[in-house]
Amino acid sequence: MNxxxxxxxPSRGAVLGRAETEAVAEVIEGGGALTQGIWRDRFEExxxxxxGTRYATSVTSGTVALETALRLLxxxxxxxxxxxxxxxxxTVQPLLDLGVDVVxxxxxxxxxxxxPDALAGLISDRTAAVLLVHYGGLPARMSEITALARRHGALxxxxxxxxxxxRHQGRRPGSLADIGCFSFHGSxxxxxxxxxxxxxxxxxEWAERLERVRSNDTDYEFLPYAGxxxxxxxxxxxxxxxxxxxxxxxxxxxxxTNATMSEAAAAVGVVQLGRMAAATLRRRAVAERLxxxxxxxxGTRTHRAAAGDEHACHLYTFFLDDAARRESLxxxxxxxxxxxxxxxxxxxxxxxxxxxxxxxxxxxxxxxxWFEAQVNLPCHPGLTDDDxxxxxxxxRSCLARALAD
Ligand SMILES: *Cc1c(COP(=O)(O)O)cnc(C)c1O
Numbered sequence: 001m002n003x004x005x006x007x008x009x010p011s012r013g014a015v016l017g018r019a020e021t022e023a024v025a026e027v028i029e030g031g032g033a034l035t036q037g038i039w040r041d042r043f044e045e046x047x048x049x050x051x052g053t054r055y056a057t058s059v060t061s062g063t064v065a066l067e068t069a070l071r072l073l074x075x076x077x078x079x080x081x082x083x084x085x086x087x088x089x090x091t092v093q094p095l096l097d098l099g100v101d102v103v104x105x106x107x108x109x110x111x112x113x114x115x116p117d118a119l120a121g122l123i124s125d126r127t128a129a130v131l132l133v134h135y136g137g138l139p140a141r142m143s144e145i146t147a148l149a150r151r152h153g154a155l156x157x158x159x160x161x162x163x164x165x166x167r168h169q170g171r172r173p174g175s176l177a178d179i180g181c182f183s184f185h186g187s188x189x190x191x192x193x194x195x196x197x198x199x200x201x202x203x204x205e206w207a208e209r210l211e212r213v214r215s216n217d218t219d220y221e222f223l224p225y226a227g228x229x230x231x232x233x234x235x236x237x238x239x240x241x242x243x244x245x246x247x248x249x250x251x252x253x254x255x256x257t258n259a260t261m262s263e264a265a266a267a268v269g270v271v272q273l274g275r276m277a278a279a280t281l282r283r284r285a286v287a288e289r290l291x292x293x294x295x296x297x298x299g300t301r302t303h304r305a306a307a308g309d310e311h312a313c314h315l316y317t318f319f320l321d322d323a324a325r326r327e328s329l330x331x332x333x334x335x336x337x338x339x340x341x342x343x344x345x346x347x348x349x350x351x352x353x354x355x356x357x358x359x360x361x362x363x364x365x366x367x368x369x370w371f372e373a374q375v376n377l378p379c380h381p382g383l384t385d386d387d388x389x390x391x392x393x394x395x396r397s398c399l400a401r402a403l404a405d
Contacts, residue, residue, distance in 0.1 A: 004337075005337050005338065005339040006336070006337030006338065006387075006390065007337060007338045007339060007377075007378050007383070007387055007390060007391050007394075008339040008378060009187075009339055009341055009378050009380075010187065010378070010380045010382050011186065011187070012186055012187070012191070012382060013186065013187045013188050013189055013191070013314070013380055013381075014186070014188065014189060014190050014191045014272060014275070014279065014381075015275055015279050015381050015382070016191070016268075016272075019271045019274075020268045020271050020272070023264075023267040023268050023270065023271050024193075024264050024267060024268060026267065027039065027263045027264045027267050028264070032263070033263060034262060034263050034264070035260050035262055035263055036215075036260060036263075037263045038263075039263045039264075039266040039267040039269075039270065040058055040260075040261055040263060040266040042266070042270055043058060043192075043261075043266040043267075043269040043270050043273070044056045044057065044058055044198075044266075046270060046273055047182075047198055047200070047269075047273065048200065050172065050273065051172045051173075051174040051175050051180065051200050052171060052172050052174075052175040053174060053175045053180065053200040053201055053202055054201070054202045054203075054204070054207075055199075055200065055201050055202065055203075055204075055206070055207045055210075056198050056199070056200045057198065057199045057200075057207065057210045057211070057214065058192075058196065058197070058198050058261040058266060058269075059196075059197045059198065059199060059214055059259040059260075059261065060195060060196060060197065060259045060260070060261060061183065061185065061195050061196065061197045062090060062159075062161045062181060062182060062183025062184070062185060062188075062197040063090040063093075063094070063183075063197070064197055064257075064259045065181035065182060065183070065197035065198060065199045066090055066091060066094055066131075066157070066159065066181045067094045068199055068210060068213055068214065068259065069157050069179040069181050069199055070094050070095070070098065070129075070157075071209075071213060071219060071253070071254055072179060072201075072206050072209065072210070073128065073129050073155055073157070073179075074253065075098050075100050075128055075129065076100075076128075077098070077099030077100065078099070078100070078101065079100045079101070079126070079128035079129075080100065080101045080102075080103055080124070080126045080127045080128060081095055081100050081101070081102055081103070081127070081128060081129045081130070081131060082103045082104075082105050082119065082122055082123060082127055082129070082130045082131070082154075083095070083102055083103070083104060083105065083130075083131045083132070083347075084104070084105060084107060084113070084114045084131070084132050084133055084135075085104040085105075085106075085107070085346045085347045085348045085349075085362075085363045085366045086107045086112045086113075086133070086135055086344060086346065086347075086363075086366045086369070086370075087132075087133040087135070087159060087344055087347065088133075088161065088343075088344055089344075089347060089350070090159075090161075090183075091131055091133055091159045092131065092347050092353075093352075095131075096352060100128070101126075102353070102356070103122055104347070104348040104353070104358060104362055104363050105118050105119050105122050105130075105363070106118040106362075106363040106364065106365045106366055107135070107363070107365055107366045107369070108141075108365070109319075109365050109368075109369065109373075110301060110303070110304075110319075111135065111138050111140070111303065112135040112136070112138075112303070112317070112366070112369060112374070113132065113133070113134065113135050113138065113139075113140035113141065114130070114132040114133075114140055114145060115365070116141050116144035116145050116148065119145060119148055120148055123148055123149070123152050123154065124152060125152050125153065127149075127152050127154040128154055128155070129154055129155045129156070129157060130145065130149050130154055130155075130156045130157070131156075131157045131159065132145065132156070132157070132158060132159065133158075133159040133161070133162065134158065134159070134160060134162055134163035134166060134168075134173050134312075135162065135315075135317075136162055136303060136311075136312075136313070136314050136315035136316075136317050136343075136376075137162040137163050137165065137166050137189075137283075137311050137312025137313050137314035137315065138166070138303060138304075138305050138309075138311050138312075139163065139166050139167070139168035139173055139176075139305065139306075139309050139311075140158075140168075141306075142156075142158075142168060142169075142176040142177060143169070145177075146176070146177050149177075155177075155178040155179070156177035156178050156179075157177065157178065157179045157180075157181065158173055158174060158176060158177050158179070158180045158181065159181050160173045160174045160180045160181060160182045160200075161181070161182060161183040161185075161188060161314075162188075162189075162312060162314035162315065163312050163314070164182060164188070164189045164190060164276060164280075164312060165189055165276055165277070165279075165280035165283075165310070165312040165313075166305075166309070166310055166311060166312035167309060167310040168309050169308065169309070170308075174200040175200065178201065178203075179199060179200070179201045179206075180198075180199070180200035180201070181197065181198070181199055181200075182197055182198040182199075182200070183196075183197050184196035184197060184198070184265075184269060184272075188314070189276060189279060189280065189283075189312065189314060190269070190272035190273060190275070190276050190279075191268070191272060192261060192265035192266065192268050192269040192272070193264060193265045193268050195265070196261055196265050196269065209253075212256055213254075213256045213257065213259070214256070214257065214258070214259040214260060215256065215258070215260065216256055216257065216258045217256045218252055218254075218255060218256050219252070219253040219254045219255070219256055220249050220250075220251060220252045220253065221249070221250050221251045221253075222247040222248060222249050222250060223247070223248045223250055224246060224247065224248070225245065225246040225247055225248050226248050227248070279381045280312055280313065282381040283312070283313035283314070283379055283380065283381060284310075284311065284313050286313070286316065286379045286380075286383060286388055286391075287311065287313040287316050287379055289388055289392050290316055290318070290377060290379070290391065290392060290395060291304075291318070292392075293392050293395050293396050293399070294318045294395070294399070296396070296399075297399050297400075297403055298403075299320060299321060299322060299325075299403065300318055300319060300320050300321075300399070301318065301319040301321070302318050302319075303316075303317035303318060303319075313379055315343055315376050315379065316376060316377045316378070316379030317374060317375070317376050318374075318375055318377075319369070319373045319374055319375070320373060320375060320399075320402070321372070321373050322372075323371070323372035323373070325402045325403060326372060326373060326375065326402070328401070328402040329375065329398055329399060329401075329402035330375065332397075332398035332401055332402060333377075333394065333395070333398050336394045336397075336398060337394075338377065338378070338391060338394055338395070338398075339378060340375060340376065340377065341376060342370060342374060342375075342376055343376050344370075345370060346363060346366045346367055346370055348362050348363055348366075349367070377391065377395070378391070
């Protein structure tokens with residue numbers, strides 16, 4: 001957050017209050033478990049009911065959710081993974097470690113979501129997975145994308161870090177493909193005390209694997225022990241050793257880790273989930289107000305959900321298709337105390353991906369948008385009515401000035 005600004009991006013994206021404080025007090029004063037207890041179970045149960053998947057497994061961040069999702073895909077070196085360049089680096093960065101071929105697929109100019117037509121030109125039977133984001137909370141065209149992926153045997157991961165509260169063709173993001181990944185970072189729509197994440201999916205075998213991965217176990221396959229049975233006779237309290245001993249490990253996929261969400265965080269998550277619908281409506285009201293201002297000016301485009309879909313309005317985005325005028329608009333807004341952060345710099349142009357053969361021209365729509373057309377403004381439930389009035393008024397006068405000849 002830039003404190004010199006009158007209207008800035010929030011250090012907190014969520015609304016927190018007395019109920020969250022009380023939830024933490026209940027965990028502390030209740031004397032029960034501080035980890036792996038009832039609050040995590042409750043949060044996960046409510047989350048999977050909300051999203052509409054069979055499973056919701058909590059972890060310690062959105063980044064860890066994406067990392068653990070990638071483990072479930074069992075990618076092998078040389079596999080191809082198709083990704084969107086228009087997202088936060090955490091969607092794509094875990095792939096750096098896996099030795100896979102990452103191919104950036106261009107986005108649609110009006111949504112900044114992965115373009116199914118561009119995907120059709122890239123996907124092949126070499127493609128193991130597609131990673132996409134619902135940019136800013138606007139749902140991607142999932143039916144086309146998942147149909148293409150199915151045809152080529154590829155799995156699809158939805159990064160839903162912006163999309164809690166959105167809806168697509170009657171369903172929630174996180175249930176629209178194979179795996180959904182959510183972030184409860186402090187900047188997101190709901191937060192579990194600053195950090196947290198969730199993985200959503202339907203496959204029971206993944207639930208078992210994720211449970212091990214996040215609990216300091218190994219991601220393995222095993223059979224009952226087939227060797228000579230020379231296990232010592234054990235007392236009942238030593239049965240665990242007996243059970244472990246009588247297994248044969250056939251394959252260790254990877255080591256596990258500890259990604260357990262604490263009880264205090266999960267208890268806050270339960271309260272936050274209850275606040276989410278109202279907070280999303282507030283975001284939408286701010287976005288509609290700004291859309292109305294943008295709509296007064298020719299040469300602009302708004303960032304709208306398809307008919308029947310719902311935008312979570314995590315980011316407020318519009319487009320002014322004239323690089324020089326956009327530049328002048330952003331300068332005007334900045335001088336008037338409205339913070340403008342362009343989200344996100346096209347990832348295929350950052351050094352680590354340029355070093356892997358990517359460059360200018362690979363995703364022309366994403367590049368044109370960031371370098372020439374898109375504008376992102378603050379849009380969050382922490383803005384007061386006065387703030388929104390100021391934002392709308394300032395946007396109107398700055399647009400008028402930028403568009404005057
Ligand atoms: C915030 C964010 C993440 C990472 O989530 P953390 O909880 O901060 O690790 C991943 N993808 C997108 C699109 C995000 O906005």
